[in-house]
Amino acid sequence: xxxxxxxxxxxxxxxxxxxxxxxxxxxxxxxxxxxxxxxxxxxxxxxxxxxxxxxxxxxxxxxxxxxxxxxxxxxxxxxxxxxxxxxxxxxxxxxxxxxxxxxxxxxxxxxxxxxxxxxxxxxxxxxxxxxxxxxxxxxxxxxxxxxxxxxxxxxxxxxxxxxxxxxxxxxxxxxxxxxxxxxxxxxxxxxxxxxxxxxxxxxxxxxxxxxxxxxxxxxxxxxxxxxxxxxxxxxxxxxxxxxxxxxxxxxxxxxxxxxxxxxxxxxxxxxxxxxxxxxxxxxxxxxxxxxxxxxxxxxxxxxxxxxxxxxxxxxxxxxxxxxxxxxxxxxxxxxxxxxxxxxxxxxxxxxxxxxxxxxxxxxxx
Numbered sequence: 001x002x003x004x005x006x007x008x009x010x011x012x013x014x015x016x017x018x019x020x021x022x023x024x025x026x027x028x029x030x031x032x033x034x035x036x037x038x039x040x041x042x043x044x045x046x047x048x049x050x051x052x053x054x055x056x057x058x059x060x061x062x063x064x065x066x067x068x069x070x071x072x073x074x075x076x077x078x079x080x081x082x083x084x085x086x087x088x089x090x091x092x093x094x095x096x097x098x099x100x101x102x103x104x105x106x107x108x109x110x111x112x113x114x115x116x117x118x119x120x121x122x123x124x125x126x127x128x129x130x131x132x133x134x135x136x137x138x139x140x141x142x143x144x145x146x147x148x149x150x151x152x153x154x155x156x157x158x159x160x161x162x163x164x165x166x167x168x169x170x171x172x173x174x175x176x177x178x179x180x181x182x183x184x185x186x187x188x189x190x191x192x193x194x195x196x197x198x199x200x201x202x203x204x205x206x207x208x209x210x211x212x213x214x215x216x217x218x219x220x221x222x223x224x225x226x227x228x229x230x231x232x233x234x235x236x237x238x239x240x241x242x243x244x245x246x247x248x249x250x251x252x253x254x255x256x257x258x259x260x261x262x263x264x265x266x267x268x269x270x271x272x273x274x275x276x277x278x279x280x281x282x283x284x285x286x287x288x289x290x291x292x293x294x295x296x297x298x299x300x301x302x303x304x305x306x307x308x309x310x311x312x313x314x315x316x317x318x319x320x321x322x323x324x325x326x327x328x329x330x331x332x333x334x335x336x337x338x339x340x341x342x343x344x345x346x347x348x349x350x351x352x353x354x355x356x357x358x359x360x361x362x363x364x365x
Contacts, residue, residue, distance in 0.1 A: 015089035017341035022084025025334035026076045029326040031060060031069040036322035037139040040227040042310065043234060044318070053322055072138030075148040079131025083124045088338060091120035091183070113187050117179035125171050130164035132171070136230040155233075167229040170300045174222035178215045185211035186335065199343045204336045212331025216324045221316035223323060225303035232297050 026033075035056045038044060051059070060069050098112035134152050141151075155163055189207035194200050216223075297306050307315045 012089075013342060013345040015085035017088060017338045017345065019081045019085040020341055021334040021338035022080040022087065023077055024337055025084075025330040026080045027073060028333060029330045030073050030076070031057060032322055032326040034069060034071070034139045035060065036319040036326055037136050037227055037231070039319035039322060040224045041136075041140050041231040041234070042228055042306070043140065043231070053325060068144060071141075072135040072148055075131050075134045075138070075152070079128050083127040083131070084334075086127065087120045087124040090123045091116045094119045110184050110187070113183045114180040117183035118176050121172065121175040121179045125168065125175055129168045129171050130161075132226075133164045133167065133230050136227060137234060140231050140234045166298075167226045170222065170226045170229055170303065173300055174219055174226055177222075178219045181215040181218055182211045182331070185214055199339065201336050201340065204339045205332045208335030209328045209332030211335075213324050213328035216327040217320060220320040220323055221304075222300075224307060224316050224318055225300055227319075228303045228307060229297060229299075 032053070035053065095112055095116040098115060134148050134155070137151050137155070138146065138148055152164075186207050189210060190197075190203060193207060194203040297303050304316070311318070
């Protein structure tokens with residue numbers, strides 16, 4: 001019996017499987033993701049470009065410790081559970097709906113898979129965008145005493161909840177093409193590696209890893225922009241946010257100077273009152289921004305412009321190696337665990353799976 005027929009899983013089962021898969025996917029490769037974020041942010045140190053990924057990992061573990069290597073992972077766990085539950089639940093629901101209408105005779109319709117992945121991303125990002133915003137701020141701050149909750153409270157109190165969604169549309173611009181490539185590649189590889197649609201874990205590992213790595217490399221420039229938007233509040237390793245009503249600070253020095261008719265005027269008004277040659281004392285009027293407001297990047301195009309101006313075209317591909325290394329095993333793990341839980345839950349429901357363990361020996365072959 002075909003694997004897709006064996007599963008017969010409900011939407012709730014897809015969501016439960018997705019929750020388990022999503023949490024493990026993010027946690028296993030979290031230190032690599034941390035290095036990727038530090039490489040992509042505008043405040044990246046020069047050492048991250050001269051050292052290889054594995055050297056950076058070694059330095060991270062030995063110099064900062066295991067605990068610091070997982071800074072911000074707690075908020076990822078809290079967000080990844082419900083986000084991935086929606087992600088896989090929406091994907092399976094939409095895919096079944098489209099496959100039965102777009103091309104009823106085909107179980108591998110690329111259009112259905114791409115649209116399903118896009119719809120799943122919309123639901124997923126509504127939860128993961130604020131979680132990512134806090135996570136990336138935690139990854140680039142140097143204050144070891146800071147916690148994800150303190151970071152969340154500081155950002156919300158100073159600039160409001162909307163700041164946590166600053167990169168939402170950029171995240172969508174990143175994840176929609178990522179998931180389209182990801183799902184289409186995965187389903188295409190499954191068609192080649194598992195044509196009989198049996199439950200074979202190695203095919204899910206290989207297909208998931210290749211699909212995730214390919215999508216990660218292609219969408220690196222958009223990921224760089226997302227990181228820039230999320231980490232622009234971090235200055236010199238410290239989280240610095242400015243209330244929305246305090247963008248600038250005016251510092252004015254005033255002095256009285258003689259006017260042409262012998263009276264006195266305030267120096268800040270002098271340019272309109274007298275010719276410039278009659279002024280003997282020059283007023284200094286300085287409009288300056290606080291140190292923490294040095295960067296104010298808005299939206300995807302603002303991030304692209306900033307990266308190009310400060311780092312050149314190659315700046316859009318910073319952290320690509322770390323991104324691929326972080327995502328490739330993550331998606332391999334995610335798909336294999338997701339398919340396993342989906343299969344296991346279906347067996348428990350007696351949806352057609354064999355009850356005889358001896359008949360399942362060949363599932364790895």
